[in-house]
Amino acid sequence: MRRLPQNPLIRPQDVAPSREDFEVAGAFNPGVGRLGDEVVLLVRVAERPKARDEAHLVAPVARPGGGIEVLRFRRDDPDVEILDERWFRYRGGTYLTSISHLRAARSTDGARFAVDAAPAILPSTPTEAFGVEDPRITRIGGDHWITYKAVSSHGIATALAHTRDYASYDRHGVILCPENLDVVIFPEKIAGGYAALTRPAPMNIGPPAIWLARSPDLLHWGRHEPLVAPRPGMWDSGRVGASCVPFRTPAGWLLIYHGADETHRYCVGVALVDGADPSKVLARSREPIMTPGASYEEHGFFGGVVFPTGAVVRDDGGVTVYYGAADQHVCAAETTLDELLGCLADA
Amino acid sequence: MRRLPQNPLIRPQDVAPSREDFEVAGAFNPGVGRLGDEVVLLVRVAERPKARDEAHLVAPVARPGGGIEVLRFRRDDPDVEILDERWFRYRGGTYLTSISHLRAARSTDGARFAVDAAPAILPSTPTEAFGVEDPRITRIGGDHWITYKAVSSHGIATALAHTRDYASYDRHGVILCPENLDVVIFPEKIAGGYAALTRPAPMNIGPPAIWLARSPDLLHWGRHEPLVAPRPGMWDSGRVGASCVPFRTPAGWLLIYHGADETHRYCVGVALVDGADPSKVLARSREPIMTPGASYEEHGFFGGVVFPTGAVVRDDGGVTVYYGAADQHVCAAETTLDELLGCLADA
Numbered sequence: 001m002r003r004l005p006q007n008p009l010i011r012p013q014d015v016a017p018s019r020e021d022f023e024v025a026g027a028f029n030p031g032v033g034r035l036g037d038e039v040v041l042l043v044r045v046a047e048r049p050k051a052r053d054e055a056h057l058v059a060p061v062a063r064p065g066g067g068i069e070v071l072r073f074r075r076d077d078p079d080v081e082i083l084d085e086r087w088f089r090y091r092g093g094t095y096l097t098s099i100s101h102l103r104a105a106r107s108t109d110g111a112r113f114a115v116d117a118a119p120a121i122l123p124s125t126p127t128e129a130f131g132v133e134d135p136r137i138t139r140i141g142g143d144h145w146i147t148y149k150a151v152s153s154h155g156i157a158t159a160l161a162h163t164r165d166y167a168s169y170d171r172h173g174v175i176l177c178p179e180n181l182d183v184v185i186f187p188e189k190i191a192g193g194y195a196a197l198t199r200p201a202p203m204n205i206g207p208p209a210i211w212l213a214r215s216p217d218l219l220h221w222g223r224h225e226p227l228v229a230p231r232p233g234m235w236d237s238g239r240v241g242a243s244c245v246p247f248r249t250p251a252g253w254l255l256i257y258h259g260a261d262e263t264h265r266y267c268v269g270v271a272l273v274d275g276a277d278p279s280k281v282l283a284r285s286r287e288p289i290m291t292p293g294a295s296y297e298e299h300g301f302f303g304g305v306v307f308p309t310g311a312v313v314r315d316d317g318g319v320t321v322y323y324g325a326a327d328q329h330v331c332a333a334e335t336t337l338d339e340l341l342g343c344l345a346d347a
Numbered sequence: 348m349r350r351l352p353q354n355p356l357i358r359p360q361d362v363a364p365s366r367e368d369f370e371v372a373g374a375f376n377p378g379v380g381r382l383g384d385e386v387v388l389l390v391r392v393a394e395r396p397k398a399r400d401e402a403h404l405v406a407p408v409a410r411p412g413g414g415i416e417v418l419r420f421r422r423d424d425p426d427v428e429i430l431d432e433r434w435f436r437y438r439g440g441t442y443l444t445s446i447s448h449l450r451a452a453r454s455t456d457g458a459r460f461a462v463d464a465a466p467a468i469l470p471s472t473p474t475e476a477f478g479v480e481d482p483r484i485t486r487i488g489g490d491h492w493i494t495y496k497a498v499s500s501h502g503i504a505t506a507l508a509h510t511r512d513y514a515s516y517d518r519h520g521v522i523l524c525p526e527n528l529d530v531v532i533f534p535e536k537i538a539g540g541y542a543a544l545t546r547p548a549p550m551n552i553g554p555p556a557i558w559l560a561r562s563p564d565l566l567h568w569g570r571h572e573p574l575v576a577p578r579p580g581m582w583d584s585g586r587v588g589a590s591c592v593p594f595r596t597p598a599g600w601l602l603i604y605h606g607a608d609e610t611h612r613y614c615v616g617v618a619l620v621d622g623a624d625p626s627k628v629l630a631r632s633r634e635p636i637m638t639p640g641a642s643y644e645e646h647g648f649f650g651g652v653v654f655p656t657g658a659v660v661r662d663d664g665g666v667t668v669y670y671g672a673a674d675q676h677v678c679a680a681e682t683t684l685d686e687l688l689g690c691l692a693d694a
Binding site for chain 2: 087091092094126127130151152153154155156157173174175176177178179180198200201202203204205206207208209211213214215216217219220221222223224225226229232
């Protein structure tokens with residue numbers, strides 16, 4: 001994985017806030033689409049109020065009718081428990097310190113992006129009150145299907161939206177109930193139906209792992225099966241989740257996924273599943289193909305994170321992987337299909 | 348709720364173990380069906396090896412090909428963390444101290460049951476390795492649809508099976524991925540599709556609450572919406588889940604649900620949702636309609652639990668609610684539709 005010299009491609013200061021009293025804390029974890037000659041990213045833009053002080057934590061919460069209410073909590077309140085920069089607990093509830101929407105950014109060379117002035121998808125339902133995050137985009141025919149995290153006090157769910165032009169968006173509600181995130185739809189039907197990688201995160205038993213699900217219509221999902229689990233003692237011992245839309249190779253579907261250990265260091269791996277039956281894992285990389293190393297990956301809103309969320313595969317086998325760095329920047333790295341396949345060991 | 352004088356209706360000693368070297372630790376949480384003049388229960392039968400000693404914990408695990416392997420762990424192993432009688436942790440994994448299957452029990456008077464000698468549904472897939480539990484049965488036409496917990500190291504998921512005669516069963520795999528349990532299907536189509544109450548239990552944000560889901564075919568589920576959440580400071584402050592199949596009343600769908608506070612004391616409540624649009628909660632009981640009180644509810648495999656899992660509603664408005672008591676016995680209590688509706692306060 002060769003990082004682009006232009007990294008970070010999009011920084012918070014490159015994005016206009018959605019309202020004057022807010023600032024952009026992060027522009028990261030972009031869904032990746034292609035429209036004509038353009039690469040279109042749907043970037044997760046995390047915002048927070050400019051008006052902050054040392055004594056208080058803020059939690060911006062979207063109202064169902066529109067608008068954002070800013071909740072404030074005293075840091076020294078004994079009922080406040082700070083988890084990390086991203087979230088805290090208060091009296092049994094969990095709150096986020098920023099609220100995200102999705103914003104389009106467009107490029108003809110895949111490296112220099114012009115960021116839209118206005119949001120593409122704003123939080124707008126009760127299950128999106130804490131924001132919409134981490135989109136993945138799968139093109140099927142002329143339809144671009146966008147899965148994204150819908151976050152609220154009810155949990156982290158996955159919702160579906162759809163566009164044909166990155167100008168208007170249809171929304172289809174919650175397709176996977178909490179806790180489910182990192183949901184990536186395969187780009188073609190398999191055995192007569194749609195398939196997706198999902199990432200349930202259970203409360204009591206079981207690790208945060210990649211599962212496979214099937215659907216007749218993209219809206220309703222079933223036939224869930226565990227697929228790729230964390231590996232004790234390895235770099236992906238704590239959790240794994242799908243990153244990019246799988247791409248078909250002669251050897252099978254190639255999955256670029258992310259994993260983290262117990263210290264929340266997020267790295268990147270690859271797995272190969274059967275082309276006709278994606279429930280069969282054929283191979284998996286032993287070592288990560290990418291680890292946080294650049295300063296913009298080690299330091300940021302949440303440091304030590306490389307988090308791919310989409311890729312462009314060219315006809316010559318070149319692959320540009322777009323990723324979020326340190327929950328703050330959009331970055332990209334180059335590789336090839338041959339190099340990715342070369343990383344695979346037997347599962 | 349008037350407890351039947353015959354309680355407990357089914358005790359562990361009334362059930363033949365599925366193999367000679369096992370004993371039945373609990374017979375509880377029964378799904379309730381009606382077949383002709385009979386009430387048929389599918390009872391959760393929890394078994395464990397007879398061969399146990401004070402120094403060891405046991406974890407019976409079903410092999411995918413059939414058979415059960417018994418894992419043993421030293422209680423004094425520093426890597427063992429005992430959660431309660433039901434489960435323990437070892438090196439990042441969670442294990443159950445018993446393994447459950449489903450067993451039919453049949454009655455013509457609804458109180459005296461003959462328990463089948465052989466299991467109806469045994470754990471048989473990798474996602475059922477720790478057992479199959481807590482069935483709910485919804486009859487639609489001549490089809491009896493059985494949702495049940497499929498428990499394994501991958502998590503607690505919900506699987507679907509189907510019977511017409513309680514003699515043979517078709518299995519349809521996992522319909523809701525972890526963590527989801529207490530899934531109850533509505534007994535008729537609503538607005539052209541099927542509906543179900545589900546109970547996601549998220550890892551990071553959100554309480555274990557009742558959600559509503561929709562399906563075109565009972566196999567694939569979507570359009571998830573939060574419906575009934577725990578209420579801080581009340582008896583159902585910790586968690587809530589659907590108990591019985593909802594029944595239609597002139598006022599709307601009546602839901603008998605269970606809730607627990609932070610001490611894991613499980614009680615019973617009722618809620619009313621709109622007859623045409625079950626996403627609208629119309630009313631909810633302030634106080635529990637039933638709390639653990641009888642000795643067979645206070646003491647058992649896991650004490651302090653009344654856990655309804657099905658009901659029979661008669662034409663005269665009489666309702667027999669079947670429930671698990673203390674994770675050990677099958678019990679029942681009598682009430683009426685009028686009494687249940689009378690417990691409702693405004694939501």
